[in-house]
Amino acid sequence: MxxxxxxxxxxxxxxxxxxxxxxxxxxxxxxxxxxxxxxxxxxxxxxxxxxxxxxxxxxxxxxxxxxxxxxxxxxxxxxxxxxxxxxxxxxxxxxxxxxxxxxxxxxxxxxxxxxxxxxxxxxxxxxxxxxxxxxxxxxxxxxxxxxxxxxxxxxxxxxxxxxxxxxxxxxxxxxxxxxxxxxxxxxVELSNFSISSKIEDYYLLVSRFEPYKKVDLAIEAFNKNGRHLIIVGRGSQKEKLIGLAGKNIEFRENLSDLELAKLYENCRGFIFPQYEDYGITPLEANAAGRPVIAYNKGGVLDTMIPYHLDRKNATAYFFDEQSVESLNRAINAFEKVNFAPNKMRANAERFxxxxxxxxxxxxxxxxx
The missing domain is CATH 3.40.50.2000 (Glycogen Phosphorylase B;)
Known part of the structure; x- marks a missing residue:
């Protein structure tokens, strides 16, 4: 054929x-x-x-x-x-x-x-x-x-x-x-990721820099909460987003698969602020055994297991509004609960x- x-x-x-x-x-x-x-x-x-x-x-x-x-x-x-x-x-x-x-x-x-x-x-x-x-x-x-x-x-x-x-x-x-x-x-390309025992004190966001991706929302939230955020990507809003970011936020691009996988594997949590039709990146975070903080709409409803529905097998913590306040409330709550890396990896393996x-x-x- x-x-x-x-x-x-x-x-x-x-x-x-x-x-x-x-x-x-x-x-x-x-x-x-x-x-x-x-x-x-x-x-x-x-x-x-x-x-x-x-x-x-x-x-x-x-x-x-x-x-x-x-x-x-x-x-x-x-x-x-x-x-x-x-x-x-x-x-x-x-x-x-x-x-x-x-x-x-x-x-x-x-x-x-x-x-x-x-x-x-x-x-x-x-x-x-x-x-x-x-x-x-x-x-x-x-x-x-x-x-x-x-x-x-x-x-x-x-x-x-x-x-x-x-x-x-x-x-x-x-x-x-x-x-x-x-x-x-x-x-999701499972072979690119593994579970690490070395979790560092930063959050990760991987995205193209386009308006609907809501990277600006994450930047505003982290400007306010002061936590360390690493953003990987590029796109039409690059200069605007860099201009918005405080000193606690760093940008990276053109990473190898290995470099990106390491950032996933060692992050405290993955930030997903957009309404996405599907969203591969939350599954990549899960494949690396890391939990996701995600906006409660779109493809994550099909791919993630939210903490409020199943604490034992949870892979994500959802927030309900695309606002700085809602995202930061979710981050604060996220830091008070535990996620099992093997459960998140098992979720990714379904895909x-x-x-x-x-x-x-x-x-x-x-x-x-």
Whole structure:
């Protein structure tokens, strides 16, 4: 069976790129088609893959340019890709992988993280939410075009796969798919992590620096509580966030897998302040035997075991509001209770790469 993989873009290090890696490991001979690829900006494992980019590669020198030039250039670039001669095409997508034109008769499966945010949930972007007058009018027209294109492109997909029940419901509402949508939770790379007996006095946050990630909330909370926070990541808000941070907060980036694993393994706790569709990083913390302080919404409801529901097997302590006060109350309470590292590791093992590959392969085999 001849297989191709399409992933939106390879310009960052995020959970979607980790899923794309896992899919590629399941089908190692499959080329990966993508909008643009910068080896220095994403995971090094992609250097060993057959990556085929669109002509937008020449414009997308970095993630900032990729986003700002996507409409209309990126959209047109993905629509210019035409795939022929494949038996199966697997999309790893939120936005533009769906726009590639694929030969009729090809089986098409889309592992879809959520419907394209800008098209279906533009209010999640501050730049849209804060726009007014003629600027809002322009944005509304762009959003309408993107929604129409996205909806039409989705009709070529035979089967969607969702990450969680919540994202499954979003996919149904947006795309009205032809077939039932199974749920296959993304995997955590367990082999990267181990449990350490040396716990140090710092908290850890690993994230891209984008508004919805709420890194600013964590910074404001730690500015107030004075505890040591290490933040790993990069993104469009880097300079702003560094400017907000007090002396008790440090930033790191471009870490090796081993360096990052050590930070996970030795931290007092992992901070997860955002509303995330899924969230791999809390599971990475659990894989290292470390507990999570998480906002009580989104994917953590599927992956974490909250302390208030099961103290014996707990893997996380939840807070209910995205506010400095709520987060700091949770941190204070967190420091008064105990978590069992082996229970957290066991929770992460429920989301192994082996399990993900098996479920995905079994599903694909069932539809042939």
């Amino acid at each position: 001849k297989v191709a993989i399409i992933h939106d873009d390879l310009m960052r290090r995020g959970g979607a790129e980790k899923v794309a890696k896992t899919i590629s490991n399941l089908y190692p001979d499959a080329p990966i088609y993508t909008l643009a690829y910068r080896p220095e900006s994403t995971y090094p494992e992609f250097k060993d893959k057959n990556i085929i980019t669109s002509w937008f590669q020449w414009f997308a020198r970095n993630e900032f340019l990729m986003k700002w030039l996507f409409f209309p250039l990126g959209l047109l670039a993905m629509r210019s890709i035409k795939l022929k001669g494949y038996d199966l095409v697997i999309m790893s997508t939120t936005y533009c992988a769906k726009y590639v034109k694929i030969q009729p008769g090809t089986r098409i499966v889309a592992y879809c993280y959520t419907p394209f945010r800008l098209a279906w949930n533009p209010m999640s972007y501050d730049i849209y939410k804060n726009s007014k007058g003629s600027i809002r009018w322009v944005f509304d027209n762009v959003v309408t075009i993107l929604k129409n294109v996205d909806k039409k492109a989705s009709t070529q997909i035979d089967y969607f796969i969702a990450m969680t029940q919540e994202t499954r419901e979003r996919l149904i509402a947006a795309y009205h798919p032809k077939n039932n949508i199974p749920i296959i939770n993304p995997a 192994s790469e082996k399990r993900f590959k098996s479920e995905l392969k079994n599903f694909i085999d069932s539809i042939e």
